[in-house]
Amino acid sequence: MRPDADPAPQRIMVVRCPPLCDPEASPAGPQAARLFERVIGAVTGFCPNVEAAELGVCAFGVRGPARYFGGEAVLASKIIAAVAEVGVESRIGVADGMFAALLAARRAEPIDPVNPAGPADPGGPADPGGPADPGGPAGPAGPAGAVLVIPPGGTAGFLAAQPVSVLADQDLAGLLKRLGLLTLGDLAGLPASDVASRFGDAGEVVHRLARGLDLRPLAACPPAHDLSVAREFDPPEPLAEPVVFAAKTLAEQLHAGLAARGLTCVRVQVRATWADGEESSRLWRHDGLLTAAGVADRVRWQLDGWRAAPADGQYAQGGIGMLRLVPDQVVRATGHQLALWGEAVVSDRVARAAMRVQAMLGHEAVLRPVTGGGRNVSEQVSHVPFGEKREPRLAAGPPWPGRIAGAAPGVVYPVAREAEVTDDAGRLVTVTGRCVLSAAPARLVIGREPPRRITAWAGPWPLAERWWDAAAARRRARFQLATDDGRAWLTVVQDSRWLIEAGYW
Amino acid sequence: MLPALPALRDLLPRGGLARGSVLAVPEFGLLCLALAAGASAAGAWCGIAGVPEAGLVAAVGAGLDAERTLLVPDPGPAWPQVVASLLDGCELVLLRPPATVPVQARRRLEAVLRRAGGVLLVAGDWPGAQVRLRVITQRWTGLGDGHGRVRACCAEVTADGRGEAALTRTRWLWLPAEDGGVTLADPVDIPVPGTAVTRTSPRLRAASAG
Numbered sequence: 001m002r003p004d005a006d007p008a009p010q011r012i013m014v015v016r017c018p019p020l021c022d023p024e025a026s027p028a029g030p031q032a033a034r035l036f037e038r039v040i041g042a043v044t045g046f047c048p049n050v051e052a053a054e055l056g057v058c059a060f061g062v063r064g065p066a067r068y069f070g071g072e073a074v075l076a077s078k079i080i081a082a083v084a085e086v087g088v089e090s091r092i093g094v095a096d097g098m099f100a101a102l103l104a105a106r107r108a109e110p111i112d113p114v115n116p117a118g119p120a121d122p123g124g125p126a127d128p129g130g131p132a133d134p135g136g137p138a139g140p141a142g143p144a145g146a147v148l149v150i151p152p153g154g155t156a157g158f159l160a161a162q163p164v165s166v167l168a169d170q171d172l173a174g175l176l177k178r179l180g181l182l183t184l185g186d187l188a189g190l191p192a193s194d195v196a197s198r199f200g201d202a203g204e205v206v207h208r209l210a211r212g213l214d215l216r217p218l219a220a221c222p223p224a225h226d227l228s229v230a231r232e233f234d235p236p237e238p239l240a241e242p243v244v245f246a247a248k249t250l251a252e253q254l255h256a257g258l259a260a261r262g263l264t265c266v267r268v269q270v271r272a273t274w275a276d277g278e279e280s281s282r283l284w285r286h287d288g289l290l291t292a293a294g295v296a297d298r299v300r301w302q303l304d305g306w307r308a309a310p311a312d313g314q315y316a317q318g319g320i321g322m323l324r325l326v327p328d329q330v331v332r333a334t335g336h337q338l339a340l341w342g343e344a345v346v347s348d349r350v351a352r353a354a355m356r357v358q359a360m361l362g363h364e365a366v367l368r369p370v371t372g373g374g375r376n377v378s379e380q381v382s383h384v385p386f387g388e389k390r391e392p393r394l395a396a397g398p399p400w401p402g403r404i405a406g407a408a409p410g411v412v413y414p415v416a417r418e419a420e421v422t423d424d425a426g427r428l429v430t431v432t433g434r435c436v437l438s439a440a441p442a443r444l445v446i447g448r449e450p451p452r453r454i455t456a457w458a459g460p461w462p463l464a465e466r467w468w469d470a471a472a473a474r475r476r477a478r479f480q481l482a483t484d485d486g487r488a489w490l491t492v493v494q495d496s497r498w499l500i501e502a503g504y505w
Numbered sequence: 506m507l508p509a510l511p512a513l514r515d516l517l518p519r520g521g522l523a524r525g526s527v528l529a530v531p532e533f534g535l536l537c538l539a540l541a542a543g544a545s546a547a548g549a550w551c552g553i554a555g556v557p558e559a560g561l562v563a564a565v566g567a568g569l570d571a572e573r574t575l576l577v578p579d580p581g582p583a584w585p586q587v588v589a590s591l592l593d594g595c596e597l598v599l600l601r602p603p604a605t606v607p608v609q610a611r612r613r614l615e616a617v618l619r620r621a622g623g624v625l626l627v628a629g630d631w632p633g634a635q636v637r638l639r640v641i642t643q644r645w646t647g648l649g650d651g652h653g654r655v656r657a658c659c660a661e662v663t664a665d666g667r668g669e670a671a672l673t674r675t676r677w678l679w680l681p682a683e684d685g686g687v688t689l690a691d692p693v694d695i696p697v698p699g700t701a702v703t704r705t706s707p708r709l710r711a712a713s714a715g
Contacts, residue, residue, distance in 0.1 A: 347550075347594075349593070349594050350550050350575070350594040350595065351594075352593070353552075353575075353590050353591055353592075353593045354575055354594060356590045356593075357580075357587050357590050357591065360586065360587060360590070361577070361579075361580070361581060361583075361587065365577060365579065365580075366575055366577055367575070367576040367577075368571070368572075368574065368575060368576070369561045369574055369576060370571060371561065371562060371565055371571055380562050381561040381562060381571075386575065390572075404654070406647060406654040406656050407563070407645075407656055407657060407658065407681055407685070408560060408562040408563035408566055408681075408685060409560045409562075410534050410538055410559075410564075411533065411534065411558050411560055412559070412560045413558050414578075440650070440651065456645075456648035456650060456653075457648060457651060458648050458649065458651060458653045480648055480654060480655050481648075482645050482655070486644055486645070487643070487645075488645040488655045488658075490655075502560065504645060504655055505535060505640070505643060
């Protein structure tokens with residue numbers, strides 16, 4: 001926990017339209033969404049990077065626009081007027097950080113024209129931050145608006161006065177109230193480590209919020225332009241080659257459209273609509289690093305995966321009617337050249353090969369192994385789909401008592417195989433709860449294979465895992481067996497059954 | 506030529522895995538992983554197709570670099586295309602093909618292999634293989650009669666094949682040695698067939714239950 005290391009949150013302006021936020025209010029469903037589109041359009045006139053937080057609420061970083069329009073309050077009143085022209089009432093909050101700005105927008109009350117000295121009550125009389133003067137009555141006519149500007153640096157004070165019930169997590173808010181923490185200030189006064197150890201992740205999150213820190217940076221969303229590109233094929237194109245050729249031109253258009261706005265996309269979605277109406281859609285990682293030919297390659301791989309018989313090259317769905325490229329997760333182009341796949345070790349050649357196989361068999365079909373920790377041999381290697389971050393499921397760091405030391409098996413069965421281990425008299429060898437063997441193991445039979453004579457063995461090594469969790473608990477006794485064919489086996493007895501987990505050969 | 510682990514060099518023609526060639530091992534096991542490990546340790550990318558039970562911990566112990574390994578556990582019925590794609594990206598592909606491989610698919614893969622300059626390591630039967638390797642005998646040390654644990658394996662490996670590999674060569678190897686690596690076995694250490702497997706080799710401490 002290094003709270004001091006956090007950068008101060010950005011100045012955020014939140015525009016909230018109460019009539020659109022309330023599900024019970026008059027414009028419902030699609031109509032509200034259309035109205036909100038127009039609201040965002042109006043706000044985009046002042047700042048292009050507007051993030052829609054939810055229906056009826058949008059936000060943007062206010063520093064630049066405020067300087068241009070002559071102050072936050074002036075900008076707010078201009079926006080209220082613009083939104084009022086659309087026919088929607090709006091409230092605006094400005095503060096350091098998204099959470100505080102959202103709260104400020106919710107607390108902003110219309111100014112009483114009779115008594116302009118009595119501004120909005122931002123959250124109880126004990127508010128030390130105090131609302132700034134909203135800069136005169138906003139909007140000359142039409143639906144009224146209201147502004148609450150928390151001055152820079154005053155956010156902590158503003159938040160401290162808010163009741164804990166403003167938190168989205170109502171269960172946690174109720175608990176905090178019962179513990180005597182009535183305001184966010186009470187919560188923020190506690191050491192972060194104590195809150196985190198008592199309430200876990202959720203506690204850490206609300207503690208960050210209460211201190212006025214941001215959870216995440218504002219994701220800049222593109223202006224209302226549709227940046228996707230499409231090409232229709234009439235009649236439907238039965239062959240892959242012309243479609244791939246068209247995809248190259250489309251990708252050039254897409255890149256030009258993004259570059260003209262200084263944007264780039266994290267992923268590109270390739271959507272192919274077939275003549276029979278079926279749609280094939282897949283997201284490809286882009287990171288702004290793919291060339292037009294690279295995008296065309298991915299289109300080809302995706303279409304190849306759908307081709308029924310490679311011999312005649314015809315599609316079972318009757319050809320492709322429409323190809324559309326949609327940029328996904330559009331972000332500002334920073335000019336950073338990140339290593340593709342996040343790791344320098346994967347060369348483009350390997351990435352192409354792996355992704356071609358993924359296009360044929362699916363994302364989860366190409367895996368990269370990561371060795372980690374774990375008590376059982378099958379747990380010690382995690383398999384991560386190609387293109388995702390390589391992290392072991394179980395960390396190698398902590399000691400894993402009960403882990404089998406010695407040589408590692410060359411064969412590790414993903415699903416343990418059934419077997420039978422008998423003693424000299426042919427009776428099944430059993431293990432009691434106290435790890436007492438009924439007899440020395442003498443013979444190993446696996447499926448229909450001929451029985452193997454056991455020449456040496458060791459065990460049982462008991463392993464009781466997850467005894468605290470009735471569903472996942474298992475008690476096993478493990479053995480190593482060497483057989484007369486020169487092989488060795490790692491077997492376990494669980495619920496009186498013998499299973500083979502791994503083979504040494 | 507892709508490099509092989511030093512202990513395996515005597516078994517291979519010209520001491521390595523010739524690019525564009527097929528090596529066959531009748532059954533998947535540590536020998537396959539050891540053959541791949543040498544190339545991987547030298548920086549080659551390895552693809553492993555059709556072997557969901559590959560013991561990666563043992564392979565890493567022998568020298569395989571997990572960073573540069575791609576696994577396709579189930580390549581499905583289109584496995585020749587999958588392997589051909591893998592060969593475009595990986596220098597070495599370890600493949601366990603289905604029981605019967607159509608001659609056409611085999612020829613096509615061999616052509617891809619020659620063009621891409623990779624090495625195909627087959628765990629199974631492959632009639633055109635340039636080199637065939639096989640474990641004739643193996644003995645695990647460290648296990649006793651109710652005590653000890655599996656520690657190392659002394660294996661006799663033989664290699665033959667076509668052309669320059671036609672001469673049959675046989676070597677005793679620690680596959681794996683106690684540290685997980687692959688080394689040539691000292692004649693002193695080689696367990697004599699017929700003696701008890703529990704015979705403690707001079708390298709080993711007395712086995713104790715763990």
